[in-house]
Amino acid sequence: MLNLSNKKALVTGSTRGIGKAIAKRLSQLGAKVIVTGRSEERAKEVAKQIGNGAEGYYLNLKDRESIRELHEKIGDIDILINNAGITKDNLFLKMSEEDWEEVIGVNLTGVFLMTKEFVKGMIKKRWGRIVNITSVVGLVGNVGQVNYASAKAGIIGFTKALAKELASRNITVNAVAPGFIETDMTKGLPEELKRKYMEEIPMKRFGKPEEVASVVSFLCSEEASYITGEVISVSGGLA
Amino acid sequence: MLEEKVYQIISDQLGVEKDKLSPDKKLIEDLGADSLDVVELIMAFEEEFGVEIPDEDAEKIQTVGDIIAYLKEKVGE
Numbered sequence: 381m382l383n384l385s386n387k388k389a390l391v392t393g394s395t396r397g398i399g400k401a402i403a404k405r406l407s408q409l410g411a412k413v414i415v416t417g418r419s420e421e422r423a424k425e426v427a428k429q430i431g432n433g434a435e436g437y438y439l440n441l442k443d444r445e446s447i448r449e450l451h452e453k454i455g456d457i458d459i460l461i462n463n464a465g466i467t468k469d470n471l472f473l474k475m476s477e478e479d480w481e482e483v484i485g486v487n488l489t490g491v492f493l494m495t496k497e498f499v500k501g502m503i504k505k506r507w508g509r510i511v512n513i514t515s516v517v518g519l520v521g522n523v524g525q526v527n528y529a530s531a532k533a534g535i536i537g538f539t540k541a542l543a544k545e546l547a548s549r550n551i552t553v554n555a556v557a558p559g560f561i562e563t564d565m566t567k568g569l570p571e572e573l574k575r576k577y578m579e580e581i582p583m584k585r586f587g588k589p590e591e592v593a594s595v596v597s598f599l600c601s602e603e604a605s606y607i608t609g610e611v612i613s614v615s616g617g618l619a
Numbered sequence: 620m621l622e623e624k625v626y627q628i629i630s631d632q633l634g635v636e637k638d639k640l641s642p643d644k645k646l647i648e649d650l651g652a653d654s655l656d657v658v659e660l661i662m663a664f665e666e667e668f669g670v671e672i673p674d675e676d677a678e679k680i681q682t683v684g685d686i687i688a689y690l691k692e693k694v695g696e
Contacts, residue, residue, distance in 0.1 A: 503659060548653065 382601040385410030388457045389600065392439060392494060393464025395422040397563035398513060401589030402461055405597045407432045414454050416464075439464075441490030447497050456501025459600050462491040462535075463513040467565060469524040480527045487531035491538060499546070508551035509600045512539050513592075514611065516559045516619040532557075536611055543609030552608040554599045559615025561587045582617030621694065625687055628663050632656060642684030650683075660686075668694055 384406055394403040395417035407413045407430045415430065416439035417423040423436030437453065440446040441464055465487045468479035491512055502508025517525055518532025536555055543553040560566055560577050566586065569577075578584060592614050598604055599612075613619050630637045633650050646652040652660070661677045664670070664686065670693045680686055 500662070503655075545655065548655065 382409050382597055382603060384459070384597070384600060387411045387459055387600075388414070388454070389459035389461065390414040390416065390454070390457045390498070391461040391463055392416050392441065392490070394461075395419065395426050395436075397565060398558060398561060398589045398592050399461070399463040400426055401593040402463060402596050403434065404430055405590070405593035406459065406461075406600065407434055409597055409601075411459065411600075414457070416450065441486050441493065444493055447493055451497050456505070457498055458502065458505070458507060459509045459511075460495065460498050460502075461511050461513070461596060461600075462494055464490060465513065465515075465528075465531075465565075467525065467528050469528070471524055472526045475526060483527040484531050484534075487528065488534040488538070491535055495538075495542070499551070502551050503546070503549050506550050508546070508549070509604075510539075510542070510546075510551065510553040511596050511599050512553070512555045513596075514539075514555045514557045516557050516613055516615045519557055519611075519613070520619045539611065540609045547608055550605075552599070552604065554604075554607060554609065555611040556592060556595050556599070557611055557613045557615065557619070558592045559587060559613065559618040561589055561592060561614075563589060580618060581615070585616065587614060587616055621690060622687055624667060625664070625683070625690065628667060629660065629683060629686075632660050632663060640683055642682065642687060644683045645681055646683070647681075664690060670694065 389406045389411040391399050391403045393399040394415045403413045403415050413430060413434040415423045415427040415434055415436040418440060420438035427434040427436035437450055439450055466483060468483050470479060495510060512535045514535040515532040517529045518536055521529050539553050539555040546553060595612055595614050626637050626640050629640060633652055633656060635650050644650055646657060661672050665672055668690055680689060
């Protein structure tokens with residue numbers, strides 16, 4: 381049985397979808413969970429639902445000051461889950477530079493800023509877990525998602541390089557690459573496209589957020605102490 | 620006083636007994652620090668002495684004596 385008691389875990393983008401499922405799971409395993417999102421009200425509401433001492437805070441990943449303020453409020457953490465992500469899909473020829481910057485900014489630079497802010501505490505403690513949520517799209521690409529795929533592939537490089545730097549400090553850095561998961565992000569996809577994706581998924585179904593959360597929670601546990609720099613797909617066989 | 624603090628920080632960071640430290644000891648070769656240890660040490664000195672140590676300066680620091688001399692000049696002791 382995994383046990384995360386006495387660990388403080390921060391999950392970005394945890395007011396819904398995969399992030400919320402991860403926050404819930406970590407809390408069930410005994411961690412004190414920090415829920416963050418772009419709506420403070422929603423973050424507090426989700427934290428209340430989760431219970432078990434969870435706390436909700438506003439966080440804007442594009443704003444260094446917002447990240448620093450959060451750090452001041454909650455102090456150092458043991459587990460960081462860089463989950464928050466956005467999409468601004470468009471065919472490459474029609475993709476604007478703003479949509480590129482926005483997605484790279486939140487999905488990739490956000491991971492850099494968050495990790496930079498919170499890793500010092502882990503180095504001092506000589507214990508830490510960082511799990512970055514990437515995507516199978518970062519591994520195999522996808523039509524209309526050049527910006528998203530670039531950010532997610534970037535997260536994989538980030539994970540592997542940082543894992544090497546921090547290994548001697550007993551801090552593991554891993555990535556989890558979900559395939560198509562039933563969340564608000566995939567709910568908006570056109571039915572026809574969903575059917576097409578479904579055909580390509582060997583398991584012939586979309587995954588559930590909980591199926592991602594279980595892998596993340598394992599990587600956060602003591603049981604995963606010798607795993608670092610890995611990318612684990614949770615995609616029903618897609619990639 | 621400054622020496623004492625520097626010795627304490629190095630001893631805590633690298634897990635080396637304080638009486639094994641002397642100004643001629645090299646952080647990496649003699650005291651077994653790795654590159655991340657050196658960065659952590661620099662951060663610890665910055666915090667303790669309220670100074671900022673630019674990378675160009677940090678790169679020149681090799682021995683315990685280098686640190687003491689550098690900080691004395693910075694802090695103006």
